[in-house]
Amino acid sequence: xxxYVVQAQEFISQPWPxxxxxxxxxLTIFLLLxxxxxxxxxxxxxxxxxxxxAGDYADFFNFDWEKQGWNLMVALGAVFGAYMAANYxxxxxxAHISExxxxxxxxxxxxxxxxxxxxPLVPGRDIVxxxxxxxxxxxxxxxxxxxRGLIIIVFGGFLIGFGARYAGGCTSGHAISGLADxxxxxxxxxxGFFVGGLIMTWFILPYxxxxxx
Amino acid sequence: MRAFKYIVVGFIFGFGMWKLEAISTFRIIEMxxxxxxxxxxxxxxxxxxxxxxxxxxxxxxIKTIQGIEKKxxxxxxxxxxxxxxxIIFGMGWALTGVCSGMMFVLxxxxxxxxxxxxxAAMAGTFAYxxxxxxxxx
Numbered sequence: 001x002x003x004y005v006v007q008a009q010e011f012i013s014q015p016w017p018x019x020x021x022x023x024x025x026x027l028t029i030f031l032l033l034x035x036x037x038x039x040x041x042x043x044x045x046x047x048x049x050x051x052x053x054a055g056d057y058a059d060f061f062n063f064d065w066e067k068q069g070w071n072l073m074v075a076l077g078a079v080f081g082a083y084m085a086a087n088y089x090x091x092x093x094x095a096h097i098s099e100x101x102x103x104x105x106x107x108x109x110x111x112x113x114x115x116x117x118x119x120p121l122v123p124g125r126d127i128v129x130x131x132x133x134x135x136x137x138x139x140x141x142x143x144x145x146x147x148r149g150l151i152i153i154v155f156g157g158f159l160i161g162f163g164a165r166y167a168g169g170c171t172s173g174h175a176i177s178g179l180a181d182x183x184x185x186x187x188x189x190x191x192g193f194f195v196g197g198l199i200m201t202w203f204i205l206p207y208x209x210x211x212x213x
Numbered sequence: 214m215r216a217f218k219y220i221v222v223g224f225i226f227g228f229g230m231w232k233l234e235a236i237s238t239f240r241i242i243e244m245x246x247x248x249x250x251x252x253x254x255x256x257x258x259x260x261x262x263x264x265x266x267x268x269x270x271x272x273x274x275i276k277t278i279q280g281i282e283k284k285x286x287x288x289x290x291x292x293x294x295x296x297x298x299x300i301i302f303g304m305g306w307a308l309t310g311v312c313s314g315m316m317f318v319l320x321x322x323x324x325x326x327x328x329x330x331x332x333a334a335m336a337g338t339f340a341y342x343x344x345x346x347x348x349x350x
Contacts, residue, residue: 016232018254024229025259030266031222036277042313045331045338052335060342073216075317077223078230082321085231095234097251101243108242121237123310124324138238139324152309157330159305160313161337166348167298168288170313171306174299175256178288180263181271185288185295192299193306194245200307201245208308 013089015096025176037070040173042164044068044075086126093128095119108206109135109213135213148211167192227318236318238310245307293349305337 032039050065086093094117097105102116113133120129124139143149164170167189169178175193178186233255234240244252269275270283277283306312311319311327313334320327341348 012232015234016229018233018251019258020229021233021235021255022258022262024225024233025255026262026266028222028226028229029259029263031218031225033266033270033283034275034278035218035222036279036281036283041317045313045334046342048331049335049339049342054339054342058339058342058345060345061339070216070219073219074223074226075314077220077225078227078314078317079223079321080220081224081227081229082231082236082318083323084224085228086322089228089232095237095239097237097239097243098249100248101239101246104246104248105239105242119239121234121239122319122324123238126323139319139326141326144326144329153326153330154333156305156309156311157316157333158337158340159301159308160311160316161305161334161339162341163298163300163302163305163337164313164334165298165338165341167295167302170302172312172314176259176263177267179260180267181285182264183288185290185292188292189295189299189302192296193303196300196303196305197241197245197307198303199300200304201242204304205242205308 009089013091015092015094029177029180032074035070038173039177040169041071041075041078042160042170042173044071045161046165047072090121093121093126095121108209110210111135135209146212148208148213151208151211163196223317226314227321230315230318231322236311236315236322241307241310291350297349 029039046061047065047068050061050063054061097119099116102114102119105114106112113135120126120132122139123136125132125137137143138149138152144153167174169189174186174189179190230236235255240252243249271285273282309330311330316327316330316334
């Protein structure tokens with residue numbers, strides 16, 4: 001019995017192919033609709049603001065936020081799920097990106113830092129990648145206290161929070177739920193996401209990454 | 214128990230997003246450089262399956278757990294908010310490589326600095342709520 005458990009763990013621990021997005025996202029959408037809710041995680045930011053008393057400053061936060069508690073539970077579940085995946089169901093902590101993407105990242109860094117087949121999953125240290133070069137050590141408290149890290153983490157977060165509410169949804173609410181419901185406004189929002197993402201990735205991010213390097 | 218079922222849904226989502234590498238900023242940069250099909254595959258396969266499921270609920274073939282038909286709200290057909298808001302969100306997504314769902318995933322995986330990111334995202338949401346009446350929608 002035990003060896004089957006180990007085998008199952010090893011099986012799950014492999015990198016997942018893209019088409020697993022279908023079952024994972026499909027199951028998420030199905031369960032939430034079945035419970036009478038909708039899939040959209042950025043709404044939690046509004047709920048958290050409202051719960052902190054933001055309603056005193058703007059009517060936008062005067063709503064029955066306690067009814068949104070279920071969505072906070074979804075976010076909490078995502079925290080647990082990621083904890084399990086990262087600690088017990090991952091072996092190499094790698095982003096299995098294409099060779100072309102590695103070349104692009106090295107061009108952004110202006111140095112041959114990353115090698116194909118050995119790219120950490122996120123730009124930060126993990127159990128496997130303890131020696132992540134400083135240039136790609138972004139998701140850390142140390143990095144937060146540099147201008148570059150401050151822009152990426154604080155300004156990036158601000159844009160996400162502002163943009164998601166302005167557009168009325170994020171990747172889950174518009175790109176998944178909205179498109180799956182054939183909502184034209186969601187398609188426009190997703191095109192907006194792409195225009196913004198392309199501008200940032202091609203014309204701004206390369207300069208931000210070089211700050212201090 | 215009522216909360217537990219939502220935690221299970223989030224668990225599946227968070228676990229899957231980590232394993233699919235959708236939380237990786239390197240994957241996001243790769244996507245915006247059109248250098249792999251991976252991220253497009255995830256989103257498209259998710260949308261296709263989601264489309265079928267949404268249809269089944271909309272046509273009443275599947276009912277909710279309460280035994281009633283799920284109501285869907287159509288989004289308002291006003292464009293500036295989707296275009297401007299979308300572009301702002303997209304810039305944030307590409308800057309950090311993280312969207313609003315993935316920040317919870319990264320916190321769970323042990324990148325505690327994302328507490329600050331969530332705080333900043335709340336500040337952004339608050340700023341929108343405060344400035345809302347002056348913004349074009």
